[in-house]
Every structure is written in C-alpha cells, then in structure tokens.
Amino acid sequence: xxxxxxxxxxxxxxxxxxxxxxxxGFDNYQGIxxxxxxxxxxxxxxxESSAADIIQAARKAADIGxxxxxxxxxxxREQIGKLTWGVDEVDELLGGGVETQSITEVYGEFGAGxxxxxxxxxVTVQLPSEHGGLEGSTIFVDSEDTFRPxxxxxxxxxxxxxxxxxxxxxxxxxxxxxxxxxxxESNLEALxxxxxxxxxxxxxxxxxxxxxxxxxxxxxxSESQDEEFPVRLLCVDSLTAHFRAEYVGRGELADRQQKLNxxxxxxxxxxxxxxxxxxxTNQVASNPDSFFGDPTQPIGxxxxxxxxxxxxxxxxxxxxxxxxxxxxAPNLPDGEAxxxxxxxGLLNE
Numbered sequence: 001x002x003x004x005x006x007x008x009x010x011x012x013x014x015x016x017x018x019x020x021x022x023x024x025g026f027d028n029y030q031g032i033x034x035x036x037x038x039x040x041x042x043x044x045x046x047x048e049s050s051a052a053d054i055i056q057a058a059r060k061a062a063d064i065g066x067x068x069x070x071x072x073x074x075x076x077r078e079q080i081g082k083l084t085w086g087v088d089e090v091d092e093l094l095g096g097g098v099e100t101q102s103i104t105e106v107y108g109e110f111g112a113g114x115x116x117x118x119x120x121x122x123v124t125v126q127l128p129s130e131h132g133g134l135e136g137s138t139i140f141v142d143s144e145d146t147f148r149p150x151x152x153x154x155x156x157x158x159x160x161x162x163x164x165x166x167x168x169x170x171x172x173x174x175x176x177x178x179x180x181x182x183x184x185e186s187n188l189e190a191l192x193x194x195x196x197x198x199x200x201x202x203x204x205x206x207x208x209x210x211x212x213x214x215x216x217x218x219x220x221x222s223e224s225q226d227e228e229f230p231v232r233l234l235c236v237d238s239l240t241a242h243f244r245a246e247y248v249g250r251g252e253l254a255d256r257q258q259k260l261n262x263x264x265x266x267x268x269x270x271x272x273x274x275x276x277x278x279x280x281t282n283q284v285a286s287n288p289d290s291f292f293g294d295p296t297q298p299i300g301x302x303x304x305x306x307x308x309x310x311x312x313x314x315x316x317x318x319x320x321x322x323x324x325x326x327x328x329a330p331n332l333p334d335g336e337a338x339x340x341x342x343x344x345g346l347l348n349e
Contacts, residue, residue: 084132108314136232158344
C-alpha cells in the first residue's frame with residue numbers, strides 16, 4: 001500500500017485529501033490513475049479540474065495510460081491465473097478455468113446450480129496451484145442469502161485425497177515434518193475451519209449497500225496482496241437481484257442500468273488492480289415472444305452483456321446433471337460441457 005506521504009506528492013493532495021482517498025480505497029497511484037474525475041471529485045471533496053490534475057499526475061507516476069506493443073500485452077497476460085471448477089470438461093471449455101482480471105457471468109434459472117458454482121470456486125481458489133487453485137482467499141457478496149458454511153464443509157470433504165493432503169499442508173494444518181492424513185477427522189475439521197476463515201462474506205441488503213460493498217472489496221483486496229492468501233476471487237451472488245426488485249418498470253430502466261454499469265466497473269477495477277477473478281451470478285427472464293428455441297434470457301441488458309468477459313449459461317438436465325454452455329468469450333469458441341452437482345460438490349460426468 002502506498003504511504004500517505006506518497007499520495008501527498010500528487011498536486012492538490014494535502015493530508016486531509018490523502019486521508020479521504022485512503023478511506024475510500026484509493027491508496028495507491030494505480031487506483032487513482034484509473035478513476036474518473038467525477039468519481040475522485042465526489043470521494044476527495046475537490047473540484048473536477050483539481051481531480052483531473054491529480055489523476056493525470058498519478059498516471060505519470062504509475063506509468064499508465066500509454067500505448068504498448070502486442071508482445072508486452074502477451075507478457076502481461078502470462079500473469080493471469082486460471083481457477084479450476086474442479087470439473088475437467090468445464091475447465092477445458094473455459095481454456096483452463098475462470099480467468100483472473102476478468103468478469104465471468106454465470107446465469108440460469110432457479111435451481112440450475114449458480115450458487116453451487118460460487119461455493120465450489122470459493123473452495124478451489126484456496127487449493128495449491130498444481131491442483132488448479134490460486135492459493136488465495138475469497139470475497140463473497142451475498143444478495144440472496146445463499147451462502148452456506150455447511151456447503152463449504154461438504155465440498156472440502158469431497159476433494160480427492162491427494163488434493164486434500166496437499167491443501168492441508170498449504171494451509172498449515174499439519175507441521176512441516178508431519179504427513180497430512182486426509183482421512184483424519186481432526187485434520188479435516190481444521191482444514192474446513194481454515195478454508196471458511198479465508199472467505200470474507202458480506203450480506204447486501206439493497207442495491208446501494210451492494211455498490212458500497214464492491215468499493216469495500218477493493219480496499220480488502222488491496223490490503224491482502226502482501227498476505228499469505230491474497231484475495232484472488234470476488235463472488236457476487238446475485239448481481240442483479242436487488243436492482244431487479246428496486247427498479248421496476250420502463251421509467252426506472254435508465255437509472256437501473258446506469259447504477260448497474262458503475263457497479264460492474266467497480267468490480268472490474270477490483271479484478272484488474274489485484275489480479276483477481278470476478279464471478280457474478282445473474283437471474284433470467286422468459287421471453288414470451290420466443291416461439292422456437294430456449295426462451296430463457298439473462299437480465300441486465302446490453303450493459304451486462306458488454307461488460308462481462310465470459311458469459312456462461314447453466315441449465316438443468318436429468319437428475320443432478322447440469323449443462324454448462326459458454327455463450328460468449330473473447331478468445332474461445334462457443335461450446336457445451338456436462339457436470340454433476342452432488343453432495344461432494346461439482347463433479348465430472
């Protein structure tokens with residue numbers, strides 16, 4: 001984290017302004033550099049022209065905002081992590097798993113397994129890198145009262161013995177000279193407690209509170225980057241529930257989309273600045289005009305469609321089977337995969 005005196009090196013930033021910036025998550029040059037003048041003006045209580053000068057100075061100090069070669073972009077993209085679903089076919093469909101520095105949207109009707117995905121990834125993000133994890137922690141914004149610690153317990157216990165043993169060592173459940181026993185109940189309980197301890201959960205009571213939590217998430221993620229388990233996953237389940245309930249009718253649509261757009265860009269900033277994967281779930285509506293094909297459509301309109309890097313459609317099949325359809329991705333072909341939702345978590349078909 002940048003020290004307060006470093007922020008004061010920016011033109012127009014005194015001790016009081018620096019303190020306000022830090023309190024609102026703008027604790028380094030890079031975060032200020034990617035802010036808009038209006039946003040910084042409201043946050044720091046300065047005029048828009050002064051905010052623009054501060055942003056310009058931060059961009060020069062952080063060496064951001066210029067053009068770069070494709071080779072440089074490729075080199076930077078090699079830092080992007082891939083987070084496993086724990087399902088081979090789905091990971092192959094996604095080119096290795098859920099990407100960091102991207103927004104992945106998962107939509108589907110009720111009972112399709114959206115919340116199961118958020119719980120599973122909250123576990124797999126804490127796995128060792130050799131098993132598809134990112135050795136990081138999770139921020140979970142819960143707007144539908146879906147988070148269940150008991151489900152995390154089941155999913156941890158459902159991991160393969162080899163994965164369990166290596167994860168126990170990573171979490172320090174056993175000493176350096178001890179051999180992890182995945183069948184030992186005390187070891188399992190200690191691992192479950194450690195995994196739950198690394199999931200930061202906040203319940204969003206309305207859309208404004210949800211937006212505030214996204215801003216708080218940036219602060220938590222930034223502060224965690226020097227820790228043993230930095231934040232590597234941000235889940236929002238569900239992204240659109242409160243917006244859908246509070247902004248009703250066509251007259252409210254413009255306001256809803258404007259707020260949703262800002263919220264999405266706040267989430268995107270968390271991912272970009274902290275090399276974090278952002279996973280949001282989305283509700284659906286049925287299109288009554290559709291005579292052929294699947295009438296199910298994600299809500300959120302073009303704002304959400306354009307902002308999501310990856311769009312995944314979950315739909316029910318027979319029993320515990322679920323179809324995972326990749327609807328949109330910048331560098332991957334559309335396709336489908338099959339998985340099962342069992343007590344042990346998301347499993348191969």
